[in-house]
Amino acid sequence: xxxxxxxxxxxxxxxxxxxxxxxxxxxxxxAVSKRIATLERDLGVRLFTRTARGVELTLDGQALLPxxxxxxxxxxxxMAAIRPGSRTLRIDVLGLRTAQAVVLHDYWxxxxxxxxxxxxxxxxxPRAAVAAVQxxxxxxxxxxxxxxxxxxxxxxxxxxxxxxxxxxxxxxxxLASARTLTPAQLRRHRIWVPGIAPHSEWADFYDQLATDxxxxxxxxxxxxxxxxxxxxxxxxxxxxxxVGSRDRYIWPTNHDxxxxxxxxxxxxxxxxxxxxxxxxxxxxRAIIDHFASLxxxxxxxxxxxxxxxxxxxxxxxxxxRP
Amino acid sequence: xxxxxxxxxxxxxxxxxxxxxxxxxxxxxxAVSKRIATLERDLGVRLFTRTARGVELTLDGQALLPxxxxxxxxxxxxMAAIRPGSRTLRIDVLGLRTAQAVVLHDYWxxxxxxxxxxxxxxxxxPRAAVAAVQxxxxxxxxxxxxxxxxxxxxxxxxxxxxxxxxxxxxxxxxLASARTLTPAQLRRHRIWVPGIAPHSEWADFYDQLATDxxxxxxxxxxxxxxxxxxxxxxxxxxxxxxVGSRDRYIWPTNHDxxxxxxxxxxxxxxxxxxxxxxxxxxxxRAIIDHFASLxxxxxxxxxxxxxxxxxxxxxxxxxxRP
DNA sequence: GCAGATGCACAACCAATGGTTGTGGCTCGC
DNA sequence: GCGAGCCACAACCATTGGTTGTGCATCTGC
Numbered sequence: 001x002x003x004x005x006x007x008x009x010x011x012x013x014x015x016x017x018x019x020x021x022x023x024x025x026x027x028x029x030x031a032v033s034k035r036i037a038t039l040e041r042d043l044g045v046r047l048f049t050r051t052a053r054g055v056e057l058t059l060d061g062q063a064l065l066p067x068x069x070x071x072x073x074x075x076x077x078x079m080a081a082i083r084p085g086s087r088t089l090r091i092d093v094l095g096l097r098t099a100q101a102v103v104l105h106d107y108w109x110x111x112x113x114x115x116x117x118x119x120x121x122x123x124x125x126p127r128a129a130v131a132a133v134q135x136x137x138x139x140x141x142x143x144x145x146x147x148x149x150x151x152x153x154x155x156x157x158x159x160x161x162x163x164x165x166x167x168x169x170x171x172x173x174x175l176a177s178a179r180t181l182t183p184a185q186l187r188r189h190r191i192w193v194p195g196i197a198p199h200s201e202w203a204d205f206y207d208q209l210a211t212d213x214x215x216x217x218x219x220x221x222x223x224x225x226x227x228x229x230x231x232x233x234x235x236x237x238x239x240x241x242x243v244g245s246r247d248r249y250i251w252p253t254n255h256d257x258x259x260x261x262x263x264x265x266x267x268x269x270x271x272x273x274x275x276x277x278x279x280x281x282x283x284x285r286a287i288i289d290h291f292a293s294l295x296x297x298x299x300x301x302x303x304x305x306x307x308x309x310x311x312x313x314x315x316x317x318x319x320x321r322p
Numbered sequence: 323x324x325x326x327x328x329x330x331x332x333x334x335x336x337x338x339x340x341x342x343x344x345x346x347x348x349x350x351x352x353a354v355s356k357r358i359a360t361l362e363r364d365l366g367v368r369l370f371t372r373t374a375r376g377v378e379l380t381l382d383g384q385a386l387l388p389x390x391x392x393x394x395x396x397x398x399x400x401m402a403a404i405r406p407g408s409r410t411l412r413i414d415v416l417g418l419r420t421a422q423a424v425v426l427h428d429y430w431x432x433x434x435x436x437x438x439x440x441x442x443x444x445x446x447x448p449r450a451a452v453a454a455v456q457x458x459x460x461x462x463x464x465x466x467x468x469x470x471x472x473x474x475x476x477x478x479x480x481x482x483x484x485x486x487x488x489x490x491x492x493x494x495x496x497l498a499s500a501r502t503l504t505p506a507q508l509r510r511h512r513i514w515v516p517g518i519a520p521h522s523e524w525a526d527f528y529d530q531l532a533t534d535x536x537x538x539x540x541x542x543x544x545x546x547x548x549x550x551x552x553x554x555x556x557x558x559x560x561x562x563x564x565v566g567s568r569d570r571y572i573w574p575t576n577h578d579x580x581x582x583x584x585x586x587x588x589x590x591x592x593x594x595x596x597x598x599x600x601x602x603x604x605x606x607r608a609i610i611d612h613f614a615s616l617x618x619x620x621x622x623x624x625x626x627x628x629x630x631x632x633x634x635x636x637x638x639x640x641x642x643r644p
Numbered sequence: 645g646c647a648g649a650t651g652c653a654c655a656a657c658c659a660a661t662g663g664t665t666g667t668g669g670c671t672c673g674c
Numbered sequence: 675g676c677g678a679g680c681c682a683c684a685a686c687c688a689t690t691g692g693t694t695g696t697g698c699a700t701c702t703g704c
Binding site (some may be wrong): 645646647648649650651652653654655656657658659660661662663664665666667668669670671672673674 | 675676677678679680681682683684685686687688689690691692693694695696697698699700701702703704
């Protein structure tokens with residue numbers, strides 16, 4: 001089925017005349033007539049009743065019309081989404097079930113009129129994200145560069161929001177029945193976070209965490225996927241992992257895993273947003289404002305060093321070192 | 323743009339290989355390759371990066387994907403909406419801003435997964451609606467046949483819900499400042515309801531209303547459209563009209579018109595639903611149940627005679643005659 | 645390192661499509 | 675009853691969109 005035929009159908013239905021639709025679409029009246037006829041032949045129904053003063057929708061035509069409108073609108077949005085120098089807001093996230101994507105989805109649900117495309121760069125290198133922002137391939141990226149000095153001049157990184165960390169353990173783990181945990185209680189327990197690329201923002205985060213709280217964080221080993229990780233956790237009496245409290249991985253219920261918040265201090269993973277310094281996409285403003293409306297974290301919150309480097313004075317945060 | 327090309331794009335993106343998408347769609351791999359290439363040429367962007375093990379979405383491809391899914395789903399819904407012997411529920415209403423359509427819209431908003439098409443037969447004759455239900459062109463019709471004996475055997479009419487009547491007047495009308503009105507107070511005031519076809523259900527309703535309460539209801543004259551009616555009402559000191567309280571005509575605010583409920587008795591316009599006696603559309607059940615959840619009318623409610631004919635004993639209602 | 649398998653792209657070919665111009669038939673209004 | 679307006683049909687032609695056959699690149703297994 002041709003979307004231009006559907007567009008002709010919609011306009012003809014709205015204008016009541018094939019002639020007017022043809023004028024508007026820049027083709028001859030005969031072309032529109034043929035398009036409609038082809039639609040009718042393909043669908044096996046009559047869409048219009050022809051009168052002397054134009055056309056009028058049949059019942060089938062009325063039933064089709066809203067769906068045809070949907071299709072045409074979808075095509076238009078699709079075109080807008082990939083138009084070079086697009087005005088559709090395009091944001092890069094690390095994954096579709098991360099806290100970043102969840103918060104974006106929450107925003108979109110409360111502002112469903114927002115034209116927003118969520119994409120994922122298939123490379124883990126934050127420099128690729130910076131380059132993509134620079135090139136205009138994406139309007140913003142939920143990534144962190146741990147060395148802000150490495151940022152080019154025309155790109156900046158701002159703090160988006162913090163994601164508190166929780167411990168994820170199986171039922172046989174000695175900490176499984178705790179309501180909350182402090183970082184000190186995690187000492188000597190093995191924490192496994194597989195699939196962390198060296199020098200990635202996650203590697204830096206876990207490195208600092210291990211150093212500051214004397215933890216056993218084991219980032220070695222390839223990531224065989226979440227299914228495998230969950231299976232291992234569920235069966236193990238001594239392996240745990242860390243997850244963000246806002247992450248919405250669909251933990252299979254039959255694994256009987258537990259999420260235990262970590263407090264005193266809360267361990268905050270800071271989410272940053274990389275965006276162009278000049279002329280950022282106008283839709284970004286409202287999304288950044290939305291971050292401020294998220295529940296704030298307690299005063300006793302630990303953050304990695306690169307999140308505590310003051311960018312503006314009023315944004316400076318305490319750096320906790322136990 | 324071809325919707326089959328978009329469908330190929332969606333499946334190829336989901337399956338990661340043009341070959342698999344081609345198998346599924348029943349065409350050759352080359353055809354899918356060509357479709358994607360055409361899409362890319364038309365859109366001016368690259369949608370996939372080709373790898374040795376298949377294809378992977380580019381950023382532009384990721385941005386397009388959800389919209390392409392929308393389009394494909396819209397096409398599928400459109401096809402379902404007009405399939406002969408369709409399983410998409412199709413209901414006929416008298417107009418899109420009538421109480422019938424408003425109640426249907428309310429139902430749909432609370433059950434957005436319902437596939438529902440709302441159409442309007444362009445003829446005012448209820449017999450045409452009966453015939454359309456009989457022929458299966460529509461699954462149900464919000465119409466009334468005032469003589470139930472005229473219904474064919476394989477079609478039945480049930481009571482849907484009642485729509486209370488309100489008086490609509492301009493600011494200079496003597497009744498303009500009333501909070502509520504009784505039918506007796508309307509006596510000797512001119513009530514103008516233009517565009518009522520003789521022997522239609524509305525004509526019957528106003529006839530009985532005029533007789534039972536001794537009202538001056540003037541149904542003569544053509545209907546020049548709501549705009550004209552509203553203009554006349556707004557300017558006139560002696561013309562009023564009747565509207566249903568659930569009707570949602572967008573009354574222009576600058577007309578300063580007033581809606582005044584009529585009570586003691588409430589004047590109920592009964593909405594009926596005509597549907598096949600055998601094998602009604604399965605989606606109808608939930609909608610009919612929905613009617614029961616609407617706010618009930620007070621005990622002192624007037625209804626036209628044809629709405630008080632007992633259909634089943636428990637559905638019998640009092641017939642008020644002042 | 646090499647052979648085979650796998651997966652996408654290009655070429656050649658052909659039926660079908662979708663646009664054009666020209667024309668005819670129908671209904672409405674004067 | 676005649677002209678205006680609108681849609682459908684016919685003839686024509688460039689383009690499309692499918693096919694089969696083939697080529698090229700990459701990954702896999704020995």
